[in-house]
Amino acid sequence: MSDCCSNGTYDLAVIGAGSAGFSAAITAADSGARVALIGYGTIGGTCVNVGCVPSKALIRATEALHASSAAKRFNGIEVTSRLTSWSDVVRQKQQLVDELRGVKYADLLPSYENVDYIEGQASFGKDGALFVDGTAFAATKIVIATGTRPSIPSINGIKDVPYLTSTTALEQETLPSSMLVIGAGYIGVELAQIFARAGVDVTLVSRRGVLPEAEPEIGAALAGYLSDEGISIVSGISYDRIAKHKDGVELIVFEDGSPRTIVADKVLLATGRTPNIESLNLQNKGVVLNDVGGIKVDKQMRSSANDVFAAGDVTGEDQFVYMAAYGAKIAAKSAMGLETRAYDNMAMPAVVFSDPQVASVGLTEAQAQESGFSVKTSILTLENVPRALAARDTRGVIKLVANAQNGILLGAHILAPEGADSIQTAAMAIKCHMTYQELADMIFPYLTTVEGLKLAAQTFDMDVKKLSCCAG
Structure with a gap:
């Protein structure tokens, strides 16, 4: 690790030390490149520090509080719970954040001898050259992965x-x-x-x-x-x-x-969230922005500047930590000339960790129609899913979107208490261009939430209420 700019030229400078930045730096380092990872502020980025990890930790904590009222759906069971110290809940959350920031980010750096971590603010000078804290910084290629921050709405006052x-x-x-x-x-x-x-x-x-x-x-x-x-x-x-x-x-x-x-x-x-780009002076480099205010990139994560790539939330698209890491790998490999793999979000799963959870992949009905497809849909409420009946929690609905001409699945959307754990099955089905008939014919384990996908697929052509248990 380094506290200042090293002499010589790096093969790759990665601006931003969050999930996308680390993914790009590690990918390039594994190929033998000499990499500068330039961080500004707390290492680790949004997900581990202020996003996914802390929010999901508090979601789980408050689920325990909610369990007492939720248990009333079962006869003969009474559960009580109460909040004794919110500050203790928040501090425990922060302990987890601090631990994961070390294990998944800061503590990894010594394992990569050809990665120098440099603390400083990066920007482009008037001639397009890269500077860190005002000092010229030499790098053959650059990946920008500076993430986002919360947006402030334009409400009067x-x-x-x-x-x-x-x-x-x-x-x-x-x-x-x-x-x-x-x-x-x-x-x-x-x-x-x-x-x-x-x-x-x-x-x-x-x-x-x-x-x-x-x-x-x-x-x-x-x-x-x-x-x-x-x-x-x-x-x-x-x-x-x-x-x-x-x-x-x-x-x-x-x-x-x-x-x-x-x-x-x-x-x-x-x-929403706003890409962190202001301090970079991108106009000096000729980097063009897209319609949502992020850095515009092609399928190889190249920006409008030949030697600049971008990945993660700073592009303003697909703002999920796993997509940031995925895109950053492509950006690093493209920058190093290793491959021309194309960014593909066709089967990108997305989850909202509400209760019940919302999970989706592929196109919505409206998006499919806008894309020119003749669309066929099925909608199944959880009253038709045995798992939900056994759990006495039938909150939710499953909606599948298919191409009406050939039956190929275009999208899957789940609202269910355990919906997040089922969406990857739908993602694989869409990735493999399966038809809803093929999904309906697959064998699913009984009394699982994911079985709802089979039932929803069957709903295209039949009334599942007329099926016996396990039939299909």
């Missing part, structure tokens, strides 16, 4: 109120009495449920409804389940302004043309 983001909310050791969550995408949904289960009075506000990018049947069903847990949902609105209030903050929205005021102790902004 937002800069004048104290707000939480997905980062700072997970660090709060004291729970507010009430919370206003602005944004009902996957971040807003997960955080709203965490705090509601911890005892906070939560209002979830969104212009387009819960999970607006998901299948409408799934978004609507999840909204109902969140409401059942006491989360107030306000959607189909436009924002007027936000301001301080004697009880915290007040948000004024227009709902059906009429103003509505929502007051809460705290406000949490969950309106």
Whole structure:
């Protein structure tokens, strides 16, 4: 490891020391390249520090709190639980974050002798040369993997109120009495449920409804389940302004043309993420941005500058840690001239860790139609899945999207308590261009959630209510 720029030219400079940055650096190092990994701020990036790991740790913790009320669905069972110290919950979460940051990131660096870790802020000078903390830095190729940060919505007055983001909310050791969550995408949904289960009075506000990018049947069903847990949902609105209030903050929205005021102790902004590019001075290098404000890349992760590649959330696309690592491998290999492998997200699974979980892969019905397919769909509620009946938890729906002309699966969308563990089966089916008939004919284990995929596939052509157990 190094604290300053080394003499000589590196084969590859990787800007950003998160999951994408590490993946690119390790991939290049394994090929024998001399690599500079340039980090700025906390090593490890979003996922381990402020994203996946801390949020999922708190989701699991609050699931335990929710278990007492959920157990009531079983006769003869009574369970009680209570929160004794939210600060202890948050500190335990932080211990896990600190441990994984070391094991999965900082402690790995000494294993790679040809990777120098350099702490500093990278930028491009007026002649397009790379600088780190103002000092010229020589590298043949560059991979940018600087990630994203929480977006701040353009609501009047937002800069004048104290707000939480997905980062700072997970660090709060004291729970507010009430919370206003602005944004009902996957971040807003997960955080709203965490705090509601911890005892906070939560209002979830969104212009387009819960999970607006998901299948409408799934978004609507999840909204109902969140409401059942006491989360107030306000959607189909436009924002007027936000301001301080004697009880915290007040948000004024227009709902059906009429103003509505929502007051809460705290406000949490969950309106997406913004690529970290400002300090790079990309215009000096001629790096072009895409329509979502990220670095525009081709299928080999090349930017508009011949010697610059980009991967991960900074591209503004497919903002999942596994896709960041996947894209970064391609970027590093492309930069090193090792292969021309193309980035392929056709069978990219995505999960929202709500309860029930939302898992999807491939195209939605609307996306398939927009792509020119003649579309055929099946929709199966969990009342038809034996696993759900045995668990006495039939919250959820499974929707499959297929090409009506040849039956090939185009998309799979699951809302179920264990939906995340089933989506990879659908991803493999789509990757292999299976038809829904072939999926329906496969052998699935009985009394599993994943069996719902078989039943949903059968639903294209038959009424599964008329099947006996295990038939098919």
